[in-house]
Amino acid sequence: MSVPPNLPAGFPVIRDGAAVPSALKRSFVAIGNFDGVHRGHRAVIETARAQAHMKTNRSPALALTFEPHPRTFFKPDAPVFRLTNESAKLRLFAANNLDGAVVMQFNRELASLSAEEFVTKVLVGWLGIAGVAVGHDFHFGAKRQGTPEFLIDAGNRHGFTVEIVSPLNDNGAPVSSGKIRDALSAGDIARANDLLGHSWFVSGEVIHGEKRGRELGFPTANIRLDPPCQLKHAIYAVRAHAGGKSFDAVASYGRRPQFDNGAPLLETFLFDFSGDLYGQEMTVEFAGFIRDEAKFESLDALIAQMNRDSEQARAILRQAGNA
Numbered sequence: 222m223s224v225p226p227n228l229p230a231g232f233p234v235i236r237d238g239a240a241v242p243s244a245l246k247r248s249f250v251a252i253g254n255f256d257g258v259h260r261g262h263r264a265v266i267e268t269a270r271a272q273a274h275m276k277t278n279r280s281p282a283l284a285l286t287f288e289p290h291p292r293t294f295f296k297p298d299a300p301v302f303r304l305t306n307e308s309a310k311l312r313l314f315a316a317n318n319l320d321g322a323v324v325m326q327f328n329r330e331l332a333s334l335s336a337e338e339f340v341t342k343v344l345v346g347w348l349g350i351a352g353v354a355v356g357h358d359f360h361f362g363a364k365r366q367g368t369p370e371f372l373i374d375a376g377n378r379h380g381f382t383v384e385i386v387s388p389l390n391d392n393g394a395p396v397s398s399g400k401i402r403d404a405l406s407a408g409d410i411a412r413a414n415d416l417l418g419h420s421w422f423v424s425g426e427v428i429h430g431e432k433r434g435r436e437l438g439f440p441t442a443n444i445r446l447d448p449p450c451q452l453k454h455a456i457y458a459v460r461a462h463a464g465g466k467s468f469d470a471v472a473s474y475g476r477r478p479q480f481d482n483g484a485p486l487l488e489t490f491l492f493d494f495s496g497d498l499y500g501q502e503m504t505v506e507f508a509g510f511i512r513d514e515a516k517f518e519s520l521d522a523l524i525a526q527m528n529r530d531s532e533q534a535r536a537i538l539r540q541a542g543n544a
Contacts, residue, residue: 223506224422224462224504224506225313225315225316225419226312226316227312228308228315229315232311232315232322233322234311234322235283235321235323235324236323236326237325237326241348241349245281246349247280247281247349247351248273248280248282248283248320248321248348248350248351249269249280249281249350249351249353249354249382250269250282250283250284250323250348251265251268251282251284251285251319251354251355252284252285252354252355253265253285253286253356253359254286254287254290254398255284255286255305255310255314256290256301256304256305256398257398257401257421258309258314258317258419259396259397260389260396260416260417260418261388261395261396261397264386265355266284266314266317268354269282269283269284269384270319272352273320280351281320281321283321283322283323284314285325286322286323286324286325287324287331288307288324288325288327291332293449294327294332295332301449302402302405302449302450303449303450304401304402304417306447307324309422309423310322323348325343333363334362334363335363336363336371336375337362339361339362340375340379344379344381345379345381350381351381351382352376352381352383353382353383354383354384354386355372355384355385355386356386357387358388369383369385400416401417401421404416405451405452406451408452408453408455408457409510410507410508411509411510413507414507420506420507420508421506422505422506422507423450423487423505424502424505425444425446425503426444426500426502427442427443427444427498427499427501427502427503428445428499429499430443439524439527440490441473441488441489442463442488442497442498443488444486444503444505445485446474446485446487452474453513454474454475454476454485454514455473455474455510455511455512456471456511456514457472457509457510457511458470458508458510458535459471459506459508460508461491461503461505462504463501463502464498468492468493469492469493469534469535469538470489470490470492470505471489471490471511471531471534472488472489472505473487473514474486474487474488474514475514478514479517479520479523487505489505490527508538509534509537509541511530511537512530
């Protein structure tokens, strides 16, 4: 899967306390943090969809997720490197043919609910579910009291089905968000995209920079990534999506050691593009690693390398095609 389209206008997103539309009652719900919506997560989502489709009159299938990431809530001084923010998760949920999503604010009130209270107040009382699908290691409720075994028992008591999804293995070990974070931190885009099952992408508003790229003949569209982002500072082959169009491109993520060693910035040079994108939302889809960020002996040496980077990016993107 390539980068998913923007969230469809009609895709329902139910938030804390909101009434559940009648069309989404008695749904089958995939539950999880779903950071990355990777191949393992999609196995849980597909299980919920399969449950929903088993009914004579097809039932809705939803994803239930939490914002912010619980690890960030419990350790705000060490926020997690998010693979997908809320907007990206919702786009991926829609692209995976779910009928809607439930986004719960992960706060002290939610964290203090016991496992039984989460079942009775959220799953049964609020959402009125018909069934759930969760990963094999899913835990919930205060102090992580709720285990998959507890959930199965709760389903028997409250009248909803429970599917526990076995891990999706990658060379004998489960696919995980942590492995994908590690791959991105190492600049291993191919590995990250393989584990994700889609191209990793980021989005943000195009902001003004120092205009150095324009002076060098490589004008860039710049976006700031979340401060906890641990993507390796390097040069990448990417595709940029903005204004309803897509462009092959080369991007630098880092501190610009040639100039200022400032705050990390994603700077993207779009091939065969003229104009500016300031103030527009841009999505950057990562296709491959080119080289580490570096400082050169002169601006001429830097420009020569940027030309080589561009040619390598074009080659990587040709090989990647539209997959």
